[in-house]
Amino acid sequence: MSATIEDVAGRAGVSVATVSRALRGLPNVAPSTRERVTAAARDLHYVADPAASRLAGGRGLSVGIVVASLARWYDGQLLAGAEAELLGLDSAAGYELLPFSSGAIGGLDGFLEARPFRKRVEGLIVADGPLSDGQVDRIAEAGVALTTVGFLHEVAPGLTIDQAAAATSGVAHLRALGHRRVAWMGPVDHHGLGFTPSAERLRGYLAGREEGGLDADPGLVVPAELSPRGGAEAVRRLLELPTPPTGLVACSDELAIGAMQAARDAGFRVPGELSIVGIDDHDVSEYVGLTTIGQDVRAQGARAVQLLLAYLSEGTAEVVHEIVPTRLLVRRTTGPVRPGATSPTP
Amino acid sequence: MSATIEDVAGRAGVSVATVSRALRGLPNVAPSTRERVTAAARDLHYVADPAASRLAGGRGLSVGIVVASLARWYDGQLLAGAEAELLGLDSAAGYELLPFSSGAIGGLDGFLEARPFRKRVEGLIVADGPLSDGQVDRIAEAGVALTTVGFLHEVAPGLTIDQAAAATSGVAHLRALGHRRVAWMGPVDHHGLGFTPSAERLRGYLAGREEGGLDADPGLVVPAELSPRGGAEAVRRLLELPTPPTGLVACSDELAIGAMQAARDAGFRVPGELSIVGIDDHDVSEYVGLTTIGQDVRAQGARAVQLLLAYLSEGTAEVVHEIVPTRLLVRRTTGPVRPGATSPTP
DNA sequence: GTTCTGGCTGGAAACGCTTGCACATCCTGC
DNA sequence: GCAGGATGTGCAAGCGTTTCCAGCCAGAAC
Numbered sequence: 097m098s099a100t101i102e103d104v105a106g107r108a109g110v111s112v113a114t115v116s117r118a119l120r121g122l123p124n125v126a127p128s129t130r131e132r133v134t135a136a137a138r139d140l141h142y143v144a145d146p147a148a149s150r151l152a153g154g155r156g157l158s159v160g161i162v163v164a165s166l167a168r169w170y171d172g173q174l175l176a177g178a179e180a181e182l183l184g185l186d187s188a189a190g191y192e193l194l195p196f197s198s199g200a201i202g203g204l205d206g207f208l209e210a211r212p213f214r215k216r217v218e219g220l221i222v223a224d225g226p227l228s229d230g231q232v233d234r235i236a237e238a239g240v241a242l243t244t245v246g247f248l249h250e251v252a253p254g255l256t257i258d259q260a261a262a263a264t265s266g267v268a269h270l271r272a273l274g275h276r277r278v279a280w281m282g283p284v285d286h287h288g289l290g291f292t293p294s295a296e297r298l299r300g301y302l303a304g305r306e307e308g309g310l311d312a313d314p315g316l317v318v319p320a321e322l323s324p325r326g327g328a329e330a331v332r333r334l335l336e337l338p339t340p341p342t343g344l345v346a347c348s349d350e351l352a353i354g355a356m357q358a359a360r361d362a363g364f365r366v367p368g369e370l371s372i373v374g375i376d377d378h379d380v381s382e383y384v385g386l387t388t389i390g391q392d393v394r395a396q397g398a399r400a401v402q403l404l405l406a407y408l409s410e411g412t413a414e415v416v417h418e419i420v421p422t423r424l425l426v427r428r429t430t431g432p433v434r435p436g437a438t439s440p441t442p
Numbered sequence: 443m444s445a446t447i448e449d450v451a452g453r454a455g456v457s458v459a460t461v462s463r464a465l466r467g468l469p470n471v472a473p474s475t476r477e478r479v480t481a482a483a484r485d486l487h488y489v490a491d492p493a494a495s496r497l498a499g500g501r502g503l504s505v506g507i508v509v510a511s512l513a514r515w516y517d518g519q520l521l522a523g524a525e526a527e528l529l530g531l532d533s534a535a536g537y538e539l540l541p542f543s544s545g546a547i548g549g550l551d552g553f554l555e556a557r558p559f560r561k562r563v564e565g566l567i568v569a570d571g572p573l574s575d576g577q578v579d580r581i582a583e584a585g586v587a588l589t590t591v592g593f594l595h596e597v598a599p600g601l602t603i604d605q606a607a608a609a610t611s612g613v614a615h616l617r618a619l620g621h622r623r624v625a626w627m628g629p630v631d632h633h634g635l636g637f638t639p640s641a642e643r644l645r646g647y648l649a650g651r652e653e654g655g656l657d658a659d660p661g662l663v664v665p666a667e668l669s670p671r672g673g674a675e676a677v678r679r680l681l682e683l684p685t686p687p688t689g690l691v692a693c694s695d696e697l698a699i700g701a702m703q704a705a706r707d708a709g710f711r712v713p714g715e716l717s718i719v720g721i722d723d724h725d726v727s728e729y730v731g732l733t734t735i736g737q738d739v740r741a742q743g744a745r746a747v748q749l750l751l752a753y754l755s756e757g758t759a760e761v762v763h764e765i766v767p768t769r770l771l772v773r774r775t776t777g778p779v780r781p782g783a784t785s786p787t788p
Numbered sequence: 789g790t791t792c793t794g795g796c797t798g799g800a801a802a803c804g805c806t807t808g809c810a811c812a813t814c815c816t817g818c
Numbered sequence: 819g820c821a822g823g824a825t826g827t828g829c830a831a832g833c834g835t836t837t838c839c840a841g842c843c844a845g846a847a848c
Contacts, residue, residue: 098560101835111797111798112798113797113836114798116835123795126796126797145833146493147492147561148834149836151494151804151834152802153835153837166518166521169515172512172513172514172515175541180546193540194538194539195525195539195541197525200526200529215489215490215491324729328729350725353730356729379696380699380700383702383703384726447805448804456827457827458804458828460828469825470825470826471827490805493805494803494806495805496805497806498807499805501806
């Protein structure tokens with residue numbers, strides 16, 4: 097059907113071994129020979145069969161990337177960043193990025209149980225939730241290199257924002273505006289105290305609240321699923337409180353956007369009666385005027401690929417951990433607390 | 443390093459051929475044998491090397507999916523839908539979804555020139571722009587099955603919304619509200635008259651405008667890049683017109699969201715002085731109150747996989763083309779034109 | 789004119805799996 | 819009892835590469 101290396105060898109009048117060397121740019125091939133082989137390959141529209149290459153050589157640069165859901169903004173950014181980096185490589189050919197969404201399989205646990213990445217990728221970028229030591233071991237056993245994004249693990253290279261600090265700075269921003277009653281919405285970890293990015297953010301919120309001596313009403317923390325819908329539902333519960341908050345930090349921008357609209361629908365002015373801060377700087381956040389703690393997710397995707405590749409080539413090099421910066425983007429959903437407005441007019 | 447089929451064969455006391463058959467559920471394997479093999483494989487944590495399987499058997503179920511950019515909402519939805527469908531398969535094991543973003547390579551042309559999918563996937567889902575006959579041929583030559591999403595090609599199965607009709611219905615909605623001066627924003631095809639989804643939508647807008655006898659001022663069509671930023675920039679140009687439009691149909695929701703905010707910033711009330719309709723029903727659209735022509739992108743991703751698989755297995759079956767429905771979602775960015783407000787107060 | 793390098797090249801053995809084919813066995817039904 | 823299917827299993831030939839190893843040939847050094 098399609099040309100094989102033997103066809104090329106025949107046409108160029110050399111052996112398959114030489115074709116292999118010539119085409120991959122290995123040394124010890126006479127320039128004239130290389131040229132002849134290249135021409136033959138071009139004429140025949142030859143490309144090496146990746147399966148065969150991989151079987152024979154062990155080589156192959158394919159990296160898997162584990163995200164929660166391909167449909168989420170964050171995960172799309174990460175993929176795009178990783179892909180761009182992979183394409184920019186010198187040996188651009190033969191790269192392969194395969195996404196796994198843990199949500200579609202049985203969560204991260206299910207994924208690591210089934211390990212569909214075995215014998216398939218050289219490296220794995222995990223951007224979903226924390227990894228237990230056991231899980232890291234399972235990945236290592238499979239012989240694949242690991243890099244994490246959004247959280248760190250002692251034995252694997254990785255990068256993340258300081259999740260807790262991001263949330264804390266959201267609280268601090270509101271406090272500086274005079275808010276004393278600042279709420280939180282986000283996923284709550286039912287399986288004990290996890291170290292997911294969301295849990296870290298919640299910790300950061302709690303720390304900021306305490307540090308600033310703000311209201312510590314437990315009712316100010318409401319669980320919410322990470323979507324605009326989740327934000328809308330959660331904010332309604334907050335606003336029904338006997339004394340509603342005047343400030344809100346949401347675990348993600350999607351949440352904040354949903355909350356923002358629902359609060360307005362409920363008759364609360366934003367930021368007049370409720371100031372809202374998100375985290376992430378989603379694409380549309382700028383355009384809905386959402387104040388947020390921004391991070392550059394795409395750059396993190398690219399950087400993760402770099403770390404993975406470095407780790408892969410340098411072998412036992414030291415484990416690199418990076419904390420990437422976030423920045424407060426003040427837009428139009430936060431403002432000074434209205435004098436004496438601890439209990440806003442409903 | 444990792445267990446091979448021979449290890450399993452040894453442990454189970456059978457030949458590798460039997461292991462292969464037993465593990466893949468082929469007939470003609472005694473139940474007791476199959477059980478023994480399965481146990482051995484489990485003990486050894488054996489998984490077949492996909493590269494070797496592929497080389498030997500030719501089989502493998504990997505599908506490539508070509509989108510414009512992994513970071514876009516639309517493309518994320520499509521991927522998620524396709525992945526879910528692939529995972530739901532009976533022979534769920536061994537599937538593989540590899541995304542290619544044409545934006546990151548040299549556009550769709552560059553992608554089809556390089557054809558990184560050769561000898562790598564059984565099928566390709568193309569969701570970016572139209573495909574010329576020549577391009578379809580190139581894909582066919584490579585021996586990969588093709589399915590299209592968002593547009594159709596005569597010789598390949600595919601599905602899409604009626605792009606033009608979607609835009610037309612946006613115009614019709616505004617007309618019904620009394621608008622006579624309805625603008626359009628979206629990408630314009632510089633390479634002659636393409637048949638990209640965007641170009642189709644523009645055609646639909648023009649048709650709707652004509653059909654309704656609306657203002658045909660050419661200045662009402664402004665080019666915009668498909669992002670919130672693009673929408674913001676484009677709407678500013680529209681509002682600077684001597685006679686600004688009272689209605690606007692945007693080629694996508696991202697565009698509409700950007701436009702919405704920028705219009706408000708410019709002092710125009712939405713929908714008081716400018717009514718806006720988007721297309722797609724982006725995740726956040728509901729929460730920013732955007733009126734839009736909605737489509738279920740995730741379902742399309744899933745359906746595309748079904749079509750591809752059917753085509754792959756039935757071989758020369760007839761080419762299936764499907765038009766999937768859209769629906770007008772009236773929210774809070776459209777309203778009746780204000781009496782005598784063809785020229786709104788700036 | 790030898791011998792010795794070193795650059796090029798080809799032969800052939802993997803790599804780990806699938807599958808066509810042949811070969812035992814064990815039932816059927818006569 | 820015996821031909822003739824089923825049924826279950828093993829052997830070995832690939833699949834298209836890469837890579838080890840050996841061999842060839844030119845030119846350099848003696």
